[in-house]
Amino acid sequence: MELTDRFVFNLKEGIDNPAMDIAEDAERVSDPLPRVCVLKREEGENFGFHLRVERGLPGHVVRHVETFGVAEKAGLRNGDRLLEVNELFVDDLEHGEVTHKIQVSGPQLCLLVLDGEEYEQAVAQGRDLKELASAQRGEGWKPPRLCHITRDPGTGLGFSILPVEGEKGKFTISPVTGGPAEKAGVRKGDRLIWINGAMACELTHSAISKMVKKCSDHMTVLVIDSESEKCYVRRRMLILPAMANAQSMPYRPRRLHLEQGPDGYGFYLRQEKTSAGRLVHMLRDVEAGSPAELAGVKDGELLLEVKGVSTECLSHEDVVSLFRQSGQQVTITTMILHGQDFYTKLGLSPLLFTEEHSPAKEQKEKLASLEQSAAVVKLVASPAEAQEELWVEPNIRLCVVQRGTVGFGFHLGCIQQKPGTFINQVTARGPAESSGLLQGDVIVEVNGQNVEDECLEDVILLMKKGETTLSLLVVDRPGYECLKKNRKPITAEKVVKASEV
Secondary structure (H helix, E strand, C coil), rough: CCCCCCCCCCCCCCCHHHHHHHHHHHHHCCCCCEEEEECCCCCCCCCCCCCECCCCCCCCCEECCCCHHHHCCCCCCCCCCEECCEECCCCCCCHHHHHHHHHHHCCCEEEEEEEEHHHHHHHCCCHHHHHHHHHCCCCCCCEEEEEEEECCCEEEECEEEEEEECCCCCEEECCCCCHHHHHCCCCCCCEEECCEEEEEEHHHHHHHHHHHHHHCCCCEEECCCCHHHHHHCCCCCCCCHCCCECCCCCCCCCCEEECCCCCCCCCCCEEEECCCCEEEEEEEEECCCCCCHHHHCCCCCEEECCEECCCHHHHCCHHHHHHHCCCCEEEEEECCHHEEEEHHHHCCCCCHHHCCCCCCCHHHHHHHHHCCCCCEEEEECCCCCCCCCCCCCEEEEEEEECCCEEEEEEECCCCCCCCCCEEEECCCHHHHHHHHHCCCCCEEEECCCCCCCCCCHHHHHHHHHCEEEEEEEECCCHHHHHHHHHCCCCHHHCCCCCCHC
C-alpha cells in the first residue's frame, strides 16, 4: 500500500495556507446574478417577447425573443425567468396578473430577470428569490413617489425647484412646511424626475418654471430622495411613474367583484361619446339593492376592464360578450369620468393605479339575504335591443379562412382561468366574417389540431404556420361550456351545416 503525503495544519500560516485555499475554492458556490433589462418601444411597436408558464418549469418564462427586437436589444434572452416588473416582485404572482402589469406599463418597461439555469438552481437550493431581487437595490432604497399637488388659494402649490449645481438636467424640489406639496408627499431635498408628463432631465430650469406658472389648480410630480436615486444611476435604470408609490393620486380606478343575482347584476351598459369626442363604455341606471350596487358600482362610471381585458378598443358588442362569457361572477375595473382626461394629459394609463375595492361586510350580508332580487341585468347588444336569450344550442362550425391583403380578419383573446382561446374581434367584410366566424367563438381545433389546452401564444404560432389558409373548428361560448359540462366531445363530425344555422 502506498502512503500519500498528509497535510498538517500550520497554526501560524492559518487560512493563507495554499492547501486550505484550494479546498475552499472547490466548495465555493457563486451567487446567481439577476440582470436589469430596460425596454423602450415606439408607438405601434411591441416589446418583442412572449411570457409563458410552462409545464415542468417553475417561474414566468421568457420565450420567442424577436431578433433585433426591443427585448433582444435590451438584453432579454430566451429562457430567462422574470423576477420583477418595474421594481415589483412578481415571481409569486399569477401569470395573468404579471402580463397585465406589463401591458399597462406604457412604452417603457424595466424588468429584472435571472438566467433560466441559475433560476432553477436557486429554486433547488431553496434560495429566497425575493431577497435576491431586493439585494440588487442595496440598503436604504426607497421607491419614487408620485405626488398630486392641489394649489392652495393662499400659499399656491407650496414648493420651489432649483437646478443641482454641476449636474445638467437634475433638479431638487423642496416643499414649504405644512404646504400643499408637503401634504402630497414631497420631502425636502427630493430630486425631481418627472413633472406633468414630461421628464425633468429633458427640460431646462426656465421651461420647468414656466410649466409651474401656467398650471391651473393642480400639478403632478414624480420625486425620489437623492440616496435612492443613486441606486438607479448605479444600475443604469430609468425612474418611471409605473414604479412609484402613488397614494396621493386622484381618480384611482377600482377593481370590483360582482356576483350575479337571480336576475343578473342590475345595471345598463351603454356606449357614449364624451365632450372630447371619445367613445367610452358607461355604467348607467344602477338598480338600488342590486348586486352591482352592493359591489360598489356607481352610476355614470367608466368601464375600463372586464375580467382583466381592456375595453378601450372594444365595441359595445365585444364588451357585452365578455360579460356573457363570465358566467355567474365577473371582475370589472371602473373609474369616474374626470379620471380619463386627467390620466390622458399625463400620458399615463389609469390602470397603473388600480386599487382593490371590497364592499363592507354588512353589504355582503345584505346581498346574501336577498332571496328575490328586483334587479335586472340589462346588458343590451344594441340600443334597440332589451334582452336576449344567453343560452342556445351548441353551434359547432368548421370555418375555412383565406388570408386577405390585411390578414385573416380576426383577433384572438383569452380570459384567465377560462378554458379555450376565443375570437375576440371579427373585421367587418373581412375573410373571417365571410367564412362564418363570429365574435365570441371558442377555437377547438386549428388545421385539425386540438388547441383547447394550449395557451394563447401557442395558438397564434400554430396559426402562423398555416400560411394562406386556416381551418378552424369553433363553437359558441355558451355551447362550448354546455358540452364541457356534460362531457361531450367536440369534433368535426358534429359540425352544423350553414343551411341549418
